[in-house]
Amino acid sequence: MHTERATRNTLLTVSGALMLGLVLASCTSTTVDEFRQGETGIESHESIVILGRRQASDYETRADFVNCVGDEVNRGSNSINVVPEQEFVDALFPWFEPRTAPLRTQDLERLMSEEIVAEKIDEFGIRYIVWVDGFTETTGRSGSISCAIGPGGGGCFGFGSWEDDSEFDARIWDVDALTSVGTISTDATGQSYLPAVVVPIPLLARVEANACDSLANQLKSFVNGS
Amino acid sequence: MTKANRISIRPLVLLAVLGLLTGCGASSVTIEGSYPTPTVARLPLKIAVYYDDALREFTYTEFTEQGQEEYNIQSGQSHVDLFNAILPGMFEEVFLVDSLEQAANLDVDAVFEPAIEEFQLALPYKTKLDVYEVWIKYNLRLTTPDGEYIADWVETSYGKTTTEAFRSNEASINAAAVIALRDLASSFTLKFANVPEVRDWLASL
Numbered sequence: 001m002h003t004e005r006a007t008r009n010t011l012l013t014v015s016g017a018l019m020l021g022l023v024l025a026s027c028t029s030t031t032v033d034e035f036r037q038g039e040t041g042i043e044s045h046e047s048i049v050i051l052g053r054r055q056a057s058d059y060e061t062r063a064d065f066v067n068c069v070g071d072e073v074n075r076g077s078n079s080i081n082v083v084p085e086q087e088f089v090d091a092l093f094p095w096f097e098p099r100t101a102p103l104r105t106q107d108l109e110r111l112m113s114e115e116i117v118a119e120k121i122d123e124f125g126i127r128y129i130v131w132v133d134g135f136t137e138t139t140g141r142s143g144s145i146s147c148a149i150g151p152g153g154g155g156c157f158g159f160g161s162w163e164d165d166s167e168f169d170a171r172i173w174d175v176d177a178l179t180s181v182g183t184i185s186t187d188a189t190g191q192s193y194l195p196a197v198v199v200p201i202p203l204l205a206r207v208e209a210n211a212c213d214s215l216a217n218q219l220k221s222f223v224n225g226s
Numbered sequence: 227m228t229k230a231n232r233i234s235i236r237p238l239v240l241l242a243v244l245g246l247l248t249g250c251g252a253s254s255v256t257i258e259g260s261y262p263t264p265t266v267a268r269l270p271l272k273i274a275v276y277y278d279d280a281l282r283e284f285t286y287t288e289f290t291e292q293g294q295e296e297y298n299i300q301s302g303q304s305h306v307d308l309f310n311a312i313l314p315g316m317f318e319e320v321f322l323v324d325s326l327e328q329a330a331n332l333d334v335d336a337v338f339e340p341a342i343e344e345f346q347l348a349l350p351y352k353t354k355l356d357v358y359e360v361w362i363k364y365n366l367r368l369t370t371p372d373g374e375y376i377a378d379w380v381e382t383s384y385g386k387t388t389t390e391a392f393r394s395n396e397a398s399i400n401a402a403a404v405i406a407l408r409d410l411a412s413s414f415t416l417k418f419a420n421v422p423e424v425r426d427w428l429a430s431l
Contacts, residue, residue, distance in 0.1 A: 058355070058357075059388070060386070060387075060388055062388070090262040091262070091265065092265055093262040093263070093264050093265060093408075093411075093412070094264050094265075094266075094408075094411060094412030094413075094415050094416060095265065095412075097408055097409060097412040098405075098409070099384075099409055099412055099413060100412050100413075100416065115267075116265055116266065116267055117265060120265055
């Protein structure tokens, strides 16, 4: 009995050490770059809208990520009013659909010459339009997990890992000046692990969440002019 | 095995068999979406719109590589909902008619008759891409209330959506189709007055 207890304790210690190591290892590293082209600042009655670019043929900026950035910008210290993406796109339909959305500030200038569009944007109090473009790529998948079930029970055994890389750009357009005032780029990478000892234990690197937080915080500072 | 054990297993076996049978046969997808009224300057026109049965009941069937029916996609009602949303935003007055003969008795400037010519669907497991794609080709027709030709043109639309965890194939197909319908709406709304025959007709009014 003493030997069994010692063996069990050893197994628990080794498993615990392995989990701790993997938890510490499944972190995310994030890089944020800012390129400023003009002065910024925003009044309390003004707002911004954050839109995802969806013109590419092989990817599209996920609405969940855009909403995440919007939520983060809209809360905390120095928060900024953010008009929800879908509400803005529906109110300005059909001018911001993937086929028709302005790609350059010159296109925005042409769009704002439409009185009905300019009035609608003014109703929202939009000072800046932020275009978010990017995606998260999963690479470096390795390992395998096997699961089985039988009369005595079941479980999964094995180990899997993969790397996620989130790269997003945010281009900020000043609606009053009809110019681009800057670009913020964020690149977050992280390694996730999935050991399975009877039950799978996901140790996920929150890559996209970290990219969202970093981009949102930098965007807040940029728009506020700091 | 005791009689008590045999009775408790039977419902599970029945459930498993029913589950397997449910996995066979085509899945039905009815396209449902919401379509905003366009933010455009209205044309000072009275338009009658006629949706024929081919449009109202439009169904596309996707087959597996083995030739079995895989998805039946019904989009007729969604097309009707789309045009009912955008036409009042484009024209001063819009009248729904049940027949072209009914339109002839109305005081309208023109009769609009949309038709779906082609519907295509691309699924990720076939294309090896991480997207669901929908292409739709339309024939749009404008006539006088008496049936005389004004314009007849083709519009195409495209919609795609990426694969997402915890979202069914049916939900993804619906999402891609709704995007395609919105694409049609944006193209039709912005290009209508620039279709050459329509432009000439508007100039003649």
